[in-house]
Amino acid sequence: MDMIDQRIDYYPTHEHEGLKFRKGKPLPFGATMVPNGVNFSVYSSAATSCTLVLFDKGAHAPFAEVPIPEEFRIGNVYCIVVFDLNYELLQYGYRMDGPYDEKAGHRFDKSKILCDPYAKSIGGRNTWLASPNWDDIYPYRALLAFEDFDWECDRPLEVPIEDLVIYEMHVRSFTAHKSANTKYNGTFTAIKEKLPYLKELGVNCVELMPIYEFDEWEGSRKHPQTGEQLVNYWGYSTVGFFAPKAGFAASGKYGMQVDELKTLIKEFHRNGIEIILDVVFNHTAEGDHRGHTISFRGIDNKTYYMLTPDGYYFNFSGTGNTLNCNNPIVRNMVLDCLRYWASEYHIDGFRFDLASILGRDPLGYPLSNPPLLESLAYDPILAKCKLIAEAWDAGGLYQVGSFPAYGRWAEWNGKYRDGVRKFLKSEMGLVGDMSQRIQGSPDLYAFRGPTASINFITCHDGFTLNDMFSYDYKHNEDNGEDNNDGANDNNSWNCGWEGPTDQEAINALRRQQIKNALTILMVSAGVPMLLMGDEMGRTQNGNNNTYCHDSELNWLNWDMLKKNNELFTFARRIINFRHAHPVFRLRYHFQHRDYVGSGYPDISFHGTKAWYCDWSATSRVLAFMLCGRHAKQGTVRDDDIYVAMNMFWEHLDFELPQPPQTMNQERPGAVKKWHVSVNTGMPAPQDISETGKEPALGDQHHFLVGPRSVIVLVGR
Amino acid sequence: MVTVSTVSGVTVIALDGSIDSNTVPDVQKQVFEGIDGKDKVVIDMKKVSFLSSAGLRMLMLIYRQMKARNGKVVLVSVMEEIVEVMKMTGFINFFVIADNLDAGIKAIG
Numbered sequence: 001m002d003m004i005d006q007r008i009d010y011y012p013t014h015e016h017e018g019l020k021f022r023k024g025k026p027l028p029f030g031a032t033m034v035p036n037g038v039n040f041s042v043y044s045s046a047a048t049s050c051t052l053v054l055f056d057k058g059a060h061a062p063f064a065e066v067p068i069p070e071e072f073r074i075g076n077v078y079c080i081v082v083f084d085l086n087y088e089l090l091q092y093g094y095r096m097d098g099p100y101d102e103k104a105g106h107r108f109d110k111s112k113i114l115c116d117p118y119a120k121s122i123g124g125r126n127t128w129l130a131s132p133n134w135d136d137i138y139p140y141r142a143l144l145a146f147e148d149f150d151w152e153c154d155r156p157l158e159v160p161i162e163d164l165v166i167y168e169m170h171v172r173s174f175t176a177h178k179s180a181n182t183k184y185n186g187t188f189t190a191i192k193e194k195l196p197y198l199k200e201l202g203v204n205c206v207e208l209m210p211i212y213e214f215d216e217w218e219g220s221r222k223h224p225q226t227g228e229q230l231v232n233y234w235g236y237s238t239v240g241f242f243a244p245k246a247g248f249a250a251s252g253k254y255g256m257q258v259d260e261l262k263t264l265i266k267e268f269h270r271n272g273i274e275i276i277l278d279v280v281f282n283h284t285a286e287g288d289h290r291g292h293t294i295s296f297r298g299i300d301n302k303t304y305y306m307l308t309p310d311g312y313y314f315n316f317s318g319t320g321n322t323l324n325c326n327n328p329i330v331r332n333m334v335l336d337c338l339r340y341w342a343s344e345y346h347i348d349g350f351r352f353d354l355a356s357i358l359g360r361d362p363l364g365y366p367l368s369n370p371p372l373l374e375s376l377a378y379d380p381i382l383a384k385c386k387l388i389a390e391a392w393d394a395g396g397l398y399q400v401g402s403f404p405a406y407g408r409w410a411e412w413n414g415k416y417r418d419g420v421r422k423f424l425k426s427e428m429g430l431v432g433d434m435s436q437r438i439q440g441s442p443d444l445y446a447f448r449g450p451t452a453s454i455n456f457i458t459c460h461d462g463f464t465l466n467d468m469f470s471y472d473y474k475h476n477e478d479n480g481e482d483n484n485d486g487a488n489d490n491n492s493w494n495c496g497w498e499g500p501t502d503q504e505a506i507n508a509l510r511r512q513q514i515k516n517a518l519t520i521l522m523v524s525a526g527v528p529m530l531l532m533g534d535e536m537g538r539t540q541n542g543n544n545n546t547y548c549h550d551s552e553l554n555w556l557n558w559d560m561l562k563k564n565n566e567l568f569t570f571a572r573r574i575i576n577f578r579h580a581h582p583v584f585r586l587r588y589h590f591q592h593r594d595y596v597g598s599g600y601p602d603i604s605f606h607g608t609k610a611w612y613c614d615w616s617a618t619s620r621v622l623a624f625m626l627c628g629r630h631a632k633q634g635t636v637r638d639d640d641i642y643v644a645m646n647m648f649w650e651h652l653d654f655e656l657p658q659p660p661q662t663m664n665q666e667r668p669g670a671v672k673k674w675h676v677s678v679n680t681g682m683p684a685p686q687d688i689s690e691t692g693k694e695p696a697l698g699d700q701h702h703f704l705v706g707p708r709s710v711i712v713l714v715g716r
Numbered sequence: 717m718v719t720v721s722t723v724s725g726v727t728v729i730a731l732d733g734s735i736d737s738n739t740v741p742d743v744q745k746q747v748f749e750g751i752d753g754k755d756k757v758v759i760d761m762k763k764v765s766f767l768s769s770a771g772l773r774m775l776m777l778i779y780r781q782m783k784a785r786n787g788k789v790v791l792v793s794v795m796e797e798i799v800e801v802m803k804m805t806g807f808i809n810f811f812v813i814a815d816n817l818d819a820g821i822k823a824i825g
Binding site: 086087088089146148149150184187188189249250251254255256259260262263266 | 736737769770772776803804805806807
């Protein structure tokens, strides 16, 4: 009590069962360390009383329950400072009393101890899949988090979004397999150990699938036939929005997950790699009226959830409930949360799961000007963070191209995925569509620019790239739902045999298709995103919805790196190629004209005949040329690029346009020549050259492009 | 709990027992008295049976105190498990760690 003589009124005024306390401050919400004590603050619009429940770490019964005196309530906020608490051992929760009236939307139950919606750290699932105490009267326990991490000079990297190559990763899947050979497999620490690999691959942004505290045991069950334990593996079901997943931290059992995650982020930043979090603000882990009461339902059901007129839960998320995001209280919680992650964890950006839900009003109607999305777009603290929407929801809203963007939001471009997949399997009538996709989808993002388009062919939802060319149909029997779950419209093609085969011709075609996909992804304007493991042919045995498997079905098998080194080398080189050529990394759309005086437009389309593209329905061929002088609006000089994509099943002779012969001050009179960077129709190592070492093309006027092949030429 | 001595001009702070949130307030007070005005400090952790996150945070405070006056601090005889946690949580980056007291004194000299 050395500090009570300071000119701050932090001295106790009340006492209850030996605990000293006083009236607290309403802001910030949550538990905050203050001199000699902890300030607790929690909001409820309809509670009639609130009791603070205090535990020693791991103790079955609380050591104190402090009814917060009515005179401590300010508006609808209960706030209290409790003195002389042990910061490290303290676990806290609330009991809320109030009406239980389903029709009115109230489900108060003072027999439940509730987790703080603002808990910065949560205990109870500290070690991944460790058997929980099912009889715990308070299973998910709010903890204090220290905020004394020494970041030194670290800050978010603020890499321009068009320069990113994103790698979508599940924390556990990346290193849980024994072949990962890390010290603490499946943890944040293990990812740090694998940083050299990510650098070698060349990605400069990692998007982590959910790392907010979730319960892997939620909805767990045994597979009806195989008896396999199925769990909530992906974690798209949040218990606490402010707390990192303790079970992903090797130090989770010591309660140090906050420091471990920050250490990982700091190390990523030191290596030039950004971190984007996949955040799930559309629903919580409490499910519908049959679900557990963990926090929100018992604290203020009516505020936090979208409710039907009968008081049941709207289910736009497909998971039981829907967070009431455009309620002003919830909107502020989302803002507080993201600001916390951006400022306290130095997170570089966020990808919002089922983001269209965030644009619905409390009755579920889509809003034309959703306040939450607008607030996020204009937020002063999030101003440099990447904001990426999954622009649809499970309630039928599909907003790819029309998501309310306020000049800030990018989208997972589902139309890119679908168009490229169809084109790759030689469907007809896609040349026009493809011409848009490789330009950053100006048909969808005319005013938002190509940086609105996160281009991807695969992501955690759906087939891996390997499986996309190995299976015509999903094979989700392992999920125990009779193959009824998961998408049916995969636009995949098994190349002649369903599943693995020894037939070398089929395997060669599959490898070639993977290379085609990687090439198209890396030469497209927009922001490319790769799925973890696609660079080494990761398979899920045809399962396109592996949300419930903590097994080799999801874990990255690092032995594949040796087996499929050809793919890894290709992926590494094509990523490097994109980084080396600013002409691919557009901030603004192509203008289809020459505005730098090179004599060539910034982009031109071609076919088997130069300067003539066959747009007809039966065409499966598209070629384009990028003029290097137009790179970054003509502010940097790059090589010229020619890409020809032949998705026809025969060889085709492509007439090449001449590379722009612009004035070359370093080499006056020099004639530019085409050099071969990529030819997926050739076996390795002739499939791709190292950047800068591309061999000159013998015949500068024609190129025989193989069946289902992509070539990339560099003019210099 | 805390023994302060001087060996070859280096201040040696020997810690003993469990360093956790219950013991940290006292230990920290004694350590800070011991390092007051000193610019070469070795923290001997040979007899530390347990170090919780509060203990790690105390080490950080010692480091910051020493850094603020351009002093040096070395940890010696640190249990393997503690070193591992320090690696996971980044604390390791701030400390020089030596195998034993002699090596620690050498490292700082």
